[in-house]
Amino acid sequence: MNKLLYKTSLALSICLIAVCTACAQKSATETQAKEAAAKVKQNTGTPATATHLPKTTKKMEWNKLTKEEEDVIVRKGTEFPGTGKYDNFYEKGTYHCKRCDAALYSSDSKFDGHCGWPAFDDEIKGAVKRLPDADGQRTEIVCAHCGAHLGHVFEGEGFTAKDTRHCVNSISMVFVPAGKEKKS
Numbered sequence: 001m002n003k004l005l006y007k008t009s010l011a012l013s014i015c016l017i018a019v020c021t022a023c024a025q026k027s028a029t030e031t032q033a034k035e036a037a038a039k040v041k042q043n044t045g046t047p048a049t050a051t052h053l054p055k056t057t058k059k060m061e062w063n064k065l066t067k068e069e070e071d072v073i074v075r076k077g078t079e080f081p082g083t084g085k086y087d088n089f090y091e092k093g094t095y096h097c098k099r100c101d102a103a104l105y106s107s108d109s110k111f112d113g114h115c116g117w118p119a120f121d122d123e124i125k126g127a128v129k130r131l132p133d134a135d136g137q138r139t140e141i142v143c144a145h146c147g148a149h150l151g152h153v154f155e156g157e158g159f160t161a162k163d164t165r166h167c168v169n170s171i172s173m174v175f176v177p178a179g180k181e182k183k184s
């Protein structure tokens with residue numbers, strides 16, 4: 001009888017040790033997994049658009065953006081209609097990318113689209129890239145140099161002879177008056 005009791009308690013002890021070891025191993029594995037995930041997060045803190053950029057683009061040279069600017073330029077948001085700085089603005093000059101300073105539009109292409117956002121019927125050659133929008137219907141426009149989200153482009157509306165409307169968020173651009181262009 002005593003022998004049986006001894007055997008039973010021995011078996012129980014072994015079980016207990018095994019369970020404890022498994023617990024310890026599990027928590028060690030969990031900690032390792034969490035650490036690895038944190039490392040991955042740190043290394044991939046770049047905007048999603050960065051993967052589509054030309055190799056020559058150096059992120060380090062981009063201008064620092066505010067949260068509001070990032071909402072549009074990085075996260076592809078849209079500013080409220082009629083609130084943009086350049087909506088009703090018709091001075092002579094050039095509109096540049098807020099993030100990388102590339103020249104995007106000339107004031108000569110700007111027209112009043114009555115839509116609440118700055119409208120242009122043409123871009124500076126090669127400065128704007130067109131992409132199918134994630135909504136499956138519209139055409140997104142981005143800065144060809146850094147991939148900054150600008151807005152959308154529409155055709156066939158008949159506003160101007162070029163029959164094209166680049167609907168651009170003011171916050172994505174910086175206006176440089178004629179004659180004050182930086183010499184590069």
Ligand SMILES: [Zn+2]
Binds near residue numbers: 097099145147
């Ligand atoms: Zn840019």
